[in-house]
Amino acid sequence: MTSDNKPTVVGALACQRDSFLFKGFETEVVSCNENKSKDKPKYEIELKDTILFPEGGGQPSDSGFLKIVKTDGEDELIPVPFISRKGLHAMHHVDVEIQPGTKVEVIVDELKRVDYMQQHSGQHLLSAILETSDFNAKTVGWSMGGIPTSKKPILEPSDYFNYIEIDRKLSVEDITRASKIVNDIISMKPLPISVVERTPDMQDGVDSSKVPEDYDLEKGILRTIHIGEIDSNPCCGTHLNSTSQIESILILPNQTSVRGTNSRLYFMCGNRVRDYAQQTNEIISTVKSLLSCNESSIDEKITKLKEQVHQSGKREQFWIKELASYETAKIMNSLNKNGKAYLLKDEFGSLEFLLQVFKELSPQLKIFDKPYQIVLCGREGVQTGNPVGSLIILSESGETIANISKKLSALLANMKGGGGKNGGKWQGKITKFTDIEWEALTIHLEKFNTE
Incomplete structure (x- = not known):
C-alpha cells in the first residue's frame, strides 16, 4: 500500500539534517507493507520523512515511537524498535499496520x-x-x-x-x-562538526568507495562530515555539532x-x-x-588468594585419592561377600571423587572373576539450596546395568545418563536431587546390598 507522496531519500532525512530533533516531528505514512522475515516485526513502513536514523555507516539503528493522534480517544503510541535502509529508503519496522496517508508524530529514544x-x-x-x-x-x-x-x-x-x-x-x-x-x-x-550534502555534481574528488552498492549516488546524497579543518569523511550517520x-x-x-x-x-x-x-x-x-584491603593492595591480595586456592586444590586432590583408596577397599570387601556394593557421599560427593574411586576400582575389577554390581552416587550443593548429583553404575553385564538404571530412574526424577550397554560403566547426572529422593535412594541401596 502506498500514497502519492514522494519520500525523502536517505542522506537528506530530517534526522541527518538535524540530529538533535528528538520529538514533535510530524510527517505522513507513504507505504505500509507486510514483512515476510520471521525475526522482524510484521510491517515495514516508509514515512515521507523521518527523524529515526536507519542502521548504516557503522552506526546502529535508532529506536522510538510513532504517535497517531486520535480525535475520538487516546493517542496511539506504536513502538519502532528498528529502522533499516533499502537502497534510498528508510523502512520503519513495526507490529501494527498503518494506512498510507496517516499523519504521525515521530519520537526518538533521545538517550540512545x-x-x-x-x-x-x-x-x-x-x-x-x-x-x-x-x-x-x-x-x-x-x-x-x-x-x-x-x-x-x-x-x-x-x-x-x-x-x-x-x-x-x-x-x-x-x-x-x-x-x-x-x-x-x-x-x-x-x-565545530558540520555536514555537507553533495548532489551528483558535487561528488568529484570525494572517496565514495565505502558507499554501499545498493545506494544509488545518481539519485541520492553523498554526505561528508567535517571536524573543523582537521577531518573530512563521507558518512551517513548522525553526528554532534x-x-x-x-x-x-x-x-x-x-x-x-x-x-x-x-x-x-x-x-x-x-x-x-x-x-x-x-x-x-x-x-x-x-x-x-x-x-579487606585498599586499591593498591588488591593485586597482592588476589595473588595470595590464587596461591592459597592452588595449594587447597593440591590438598584436595591428595585427600580425594586417599579417601578413594579407602572406599575402594570397602567396596571390594563387599563384592567379595555377595558381588554387590554401593557408595553414597552427600554434599561433597563430586563427580571427580566418584571417578577417582572408579579409577582405583578398574584394575581390580579386571581380575574379579565373579558377576558384580556397583552403584556410586554423590550429591553436591545441598547447603546452597541447589542440590545436584552424579551417578556411576558398574557391572560386567549390560543387562544388569540397564536393570539397575531403570530402578534408579524411578526414584530420581531428574536422572539422565548412558553407557554400559555391553557392560562396564554407565555414567549420569541428577540435575535436581531432593532430600526425599536422597533418602529413598539410601533405603533402596541398603536393600540392594543385602538382597
Whole structure:
C-alpha cells in the first residue's frame, strides 16, 4: 500500500539534517507493507520523512515511537524498535499496520541517539588524529559496542567499548599521547562538526568507495562530515555539532592483533565514560570490602588468594585419592561377600571423587572373576539450596546395568545418563536431587546390598 507522496531519500532525512530533533516531528505514512522475515516485526513502513536514523555507516539503528493522534480517544503510541535502509529508503519496522496517508508524530529514544552520536563523532575525531603524521595509523574499520543481542541481552561494562581497526599496533606512549590530543580538542580547544550534502555534481574528488552498492549516488546524497579543518569523511550517520559534546574519551592501552599487522584499539566516549567509571568503582569497592584491603593492595591480595586456592586444590586432590583408596577397599570387601556394593557421599560427593574411586576400582575389577554390581552416587550443593548429583553404575553385564538404571530412574526424577550397554560403566547426572529422593535412594541401596 502506498500514497502519492514522494519520500525523502536517505542522506537528506530530517534526522541527518538535524540530529538533535528528538520529538514533535510530524510527517505522513507513504507505504505500509507486510514483512515476510520471521525475526522482524510484521510491517515495514516508509514515512515521507523521518527523524529515526536507519542502521548504516557503522552506526546502529535508532529506536522510538510513532504517535497517531486520535480525535475520538487516546493517542496511539506504536513502538519502532528498528529502522533499516533499502537502497534510498528508510523502512520503519513495526507490529501494527498503518494506512498510507496517516499523519504521525515521530519520537526518538533521545538517550540512545545521543550515546550513538558521542561514540560515532568520537570515532571520527580519534581516527582523524591517528591518521596525522604524528601517528600514521590509518583506520580501516570500526565497530560500535554497547549493542545488546539475542545471544547476549545483558552486557558487561567492558562490552560498551567500541573499537577502531588500524593498520599498525600503537605503543602505550602513542595511545597516551593520542588520548591527550583528542581530549584537548574535546574540552580545551573544541572544533565545530558540520555536514555537507553533495548532489551528483558535487561528488568529484570525494572517496565514495565505502558507499554501499545498493545506494544509488545518481539519485541520492553523498554526505561528508567535517571536524573543523582537521577531518573530512563521507558518512551517513548522525553526528554532534561540536567536539565539546563528545564530553570525554577513554582509550584502553591494550590492543588486539587482527589480520596480520592490523590492531584493534578500544575506546568509549561521553556518558559511557562516566557510567563505566561508576560501574568499575562499584566493582572495586566490592572487591576492597571482600578482600579487606585498599586499591593498591588488591593485586597482592588476589595473588595470595590464587596461591592459597592452588595449594587447597593440591590438598584436595591428595585427600580425594586417599579417601578413594579407602572406599575402594570397602567396596571390594563387599563384592567379595555377595558381588554387590554401593557408595553414597552427600554434599561433597563430586563427580571427580566418584571417578577417582572408579579409577582405583578398574584394575581390580579386571581380575574379579565373579558377576558384580556397583552403584556410586554423590550429591553436591545441598547447603546452597541447589542440590545436584552424579551417578556411576558398574557391572560386567549390560543387562544388569540397564536393570539397575531403570530402578534408579524411578526414584530420581531428574536422572539422565548412558553407557554400559555391553557392560562396564554407565555414567549420569541428577540435575535436581531432593532430600526425599536422597533418602529413598539410601533405603533402596541398603536393600540392594543385602538382597
